[in-house]
Amino acid sequence: MSTTQKLSIKGLKIGHDQEQFDLLVSTVRGLVGEAGTVTAKEKISDSGLRIRSRHAVAQNSQFADIKIRFHGASADVGIYVSPEGQIEMAWDGYVVRGNTQLKDTFEGRSDRQTFEKNLNAAFVGETLRATAERKGFGTSELKRVSNKKEKTGHFELELDTGGFGLSAFNEKKQTNSLNGSLGGSF
């Protein structure tokens, strides 16, 4: 017998704060769109939401922080934030089989990996957007651009930096910066 079990979404982590949780919820809502209903805890400190599955649900996966019920499904997808901030997801393939809205959004795909990749990219994009806004930059909305021919998509965002840093550059600095590495500070 199968077991519904949460798994990590790459290395995606958030801090234990309400603002980041709210951003995660709104990102999930945006991705699911018309394909289903998203229910989320109001506060990150609230009790989890029990998920339904056709299978036994692993003990550590029974209560999710965000729950998705795709149209036509009789079971849930769970999204979890671990105490360490790791974002995890429990997704059984049958839950979304035949969901046309999801296929329309993701170029004919409705599998876990596609949703996970898109959630990862969208949440990073939304976090960059929110950070830029907080630091005084102008920002556009994050939009998903579909490439139906190649069965993929990407997210785009435009930032207006005002006059930030434009007078501070010189040739040496420019060369050095391009040789640098972002390192592990993210």
Add this chain to the structure above:
Amino acid sequence: MGKIKVIISEEGTITIEAKEGFEGKSCQEAIDHIMNNLPTGFEFDELETIRHGNFSIVAENEPQAYLQKE
């Protein structure tokens, strides 16, 4: 005024293009300003950043890949 376009692919690649206002200059400092102020606890470790740091000077600096996890 500077404008930057950020493109994030499903495969986890971030491409950054300086669109306007960076003639002869890199947009690196503006991007670093955002990256250095990401929320506490926020982490992603499988994204790769490619920066077009000098949009207006063709081929002087080729786009380079930066891995976020060494």
